[in-house]
Amino acid sequence: MSDRKDIELIAELVPRGSRVLDLGCGNGELLALLRRERDCRGYGIEIADANVLACHERGVNVIQLNLEEGLALFEDDSFDVVLQLDTLQHLRNTEKMLRETARVGRVGVVSFPNFAHWPNRLHVAAGHMPVTRVLPYQWYDTPNIRVGTYTDFGVLARRGGLRILDSFGIQDGRIVRSWPNLLASVAVFKFERAAAP
């Protein structure tokens, strides 16, 4: 789950009045914030019963779906912004999900834990998988089945025909623009489909 401050920083990437789709919307906090502060409308997608209920209690639109089944419910370019906060690393088919995100939204925004953050590197150097505040799980029980770094995502995005509009790290509630791959525990990317060559 993203911190409140992280959510606020990411919300600023969403233009006012946008039609948004939040993939893996959790308890609906971001959607509620976008509606309240930025006049956005849209839907959250969530699979967990407890989160679906929390969204209902918050009064945000939530659609209970398994993201692994894709986004067949949504037409091309039907949203201004498609968000995926702290979700990508839980999905088996990362590449397909990114493609789908770029298909359905004019702009995509993703955030995920950056495994190259320096304390993680120290863990690995000491011979262990990292266990930190952002990555609190042991290797054998982690729901993070796709572990990647800030730099890795850039490579995948280019490979998948995405144009990165903005990217930065977040550490302790602050934006990190210098050496984010080393200095930030959370990676954030804003992208669109690259124009056809």
Next chain:
Amino acid sequence: MSSLGDVQPQSMRFAEPLPLTSGASLRDYTLVYETYGRLDATRSNAVLVCHALNASHHVAGTHAGVANSAGWWDNLVGPGKPLDTDRFFVIGVNNPGSCFGSTGPTSANPDAADGRSYGSDFPVVTVEDWVDAQARLMSALGIERLAAVIGGSLGGMQALDWALRYPERLRLCVAVATAPNLSAQNIAFNEVARRAIVTDPEFHGGRYADHGAIPRRGLRVARMLGHITYLSDDAMEAKFGRTLQRAALGYSTQEIEFQIESYLRHQGDKFSEYFDANTYLLITRALDYFDPAIAHGGDLTATFAPARCRFQLVSFTTDWRFAPERSREIVKALVDNALDVSYAEIDAPHGHDAFLLDDARYHGVLRACFANLASELQ
């Protein structure tokens, strides 16, 4: 135990004929209904509950002096319940063509000189006709805009139709375990049930009342078949398995051997004692006919373009009669139209019947949904 206590059905007579989809009309008809809670000063807190195949206006509470008379959705509707009668004025209406008090096949036919009942002469009614009748009753009760319309299964179809054809007259449409139309398999089940009734020698072409007869066998078989489709394979397995009725097999082709047979026969017997055969034919036909997208070349997105209200959809993973995929079709059409919708897919084991049960996740979602609606109205 019911927390609403005893409730009293009311009725209203309508002299003006109701034009029907078929081109026929229903003249001089009566609707029976019940209400729970109190209509607020601005008449804005009314919630209409639409019933499905075999239910009625008796949604909640009990009937004085009648044992086991709790309404069919009593677990949902009442003081402090998800659809809270301390906040909402809840209305249940018996649809015309039914057999629980509103004008139907068992009512006297005003066109018959000898005061005979309609029987098989009762005109074919559709979901749209029911919704028109309900809308007239709402107007007569002084309710121009409903806070919500809610229904499950066939009742959900009525709730959707409200959103399509009376878009300004509701804030919220709650459609549970429903579909934008019936699949071929669903129509097939209905047809088997109808044939069971129509081919019963006691059916007499639908004029069984004139012969002092009741096509009980047909009704029993129809109900047995229906019951199988309302339950999931797993639920039936868990409840009955291959448990025998007696200590040992009797090696009989006619006697009951397995408990599931006994259960189905019991359900069939009960049903045949209170349900009218012509009504069963009419209501299954209304299910078959419902297909609002047909006027839009099958385009469900275009169909929902006139809708203005918010939507709450719920389906159940083990419901194979009104499967989650069918609810998702509706969700897609709503999203395409940028309408507000929330959709919960409840992983309940009970099949279609789940919509009548009180699964905590299901009722939690509806409780939150109606709580939001109540705070909007304040």
